[in-house]
Amino acid sequence: MKIPSTEQEIEMKLADLSAATRQKIDKVKFDLSLEKHEGPYDWNWVFRTAEEENDLEFLTIDNRPVLLPIDPEHYANIEILRTIWSADGNSVTIFLKDTTYYSTADGIGYLAVCDKVAGAEFWLAIIYHEWFVIAPDPVFEVNKPG
DSSP, rough: OOOOOSSSGOOOOOOGHHHHHHHHHHHOOEEEEEEEOOOEHHHHHHHHSSGGGGGGOOETTTTEEEEEEOOOGGGGGEEEEEEEEESSSSSEEEEEOOOOSOSSSOOOOEEEEEETTTTSSEEEEEEEEOOOOOOOTTSSGGOOOO
16 A cells, blocks of 8 residues: 555645644654664654755555654655554554665565544554564464455
């Protein structure tokens, strides 16, 4: 599954958020581990470090808006490998790969854990880590055709 790469495919925009919701998520801390840099960071840091606030957008994953700390230039190169939703739908674990800088499996995987924002209809990353893309071992049930 490829991430939407055009504006028409992205259903929710940051500009759609109320000022109160934006202020609420600005203060949310998340754990980031990229290129040997480790968090915690807050979402305000993500918005401040983006070249323009409007560059960062929600991604539609399993028909739900999810906000990840990913540079929009990478969107076209991201592939969702697996999503695991909690039973109540309030949390999701996402395994993805990004081939923006690498075409091999090494160094292109990421793991995100996102929670649904109270009173809103979107999910926000609380963990975003590098992950070496490892082909699932046949010993696991997840690989069995169903």
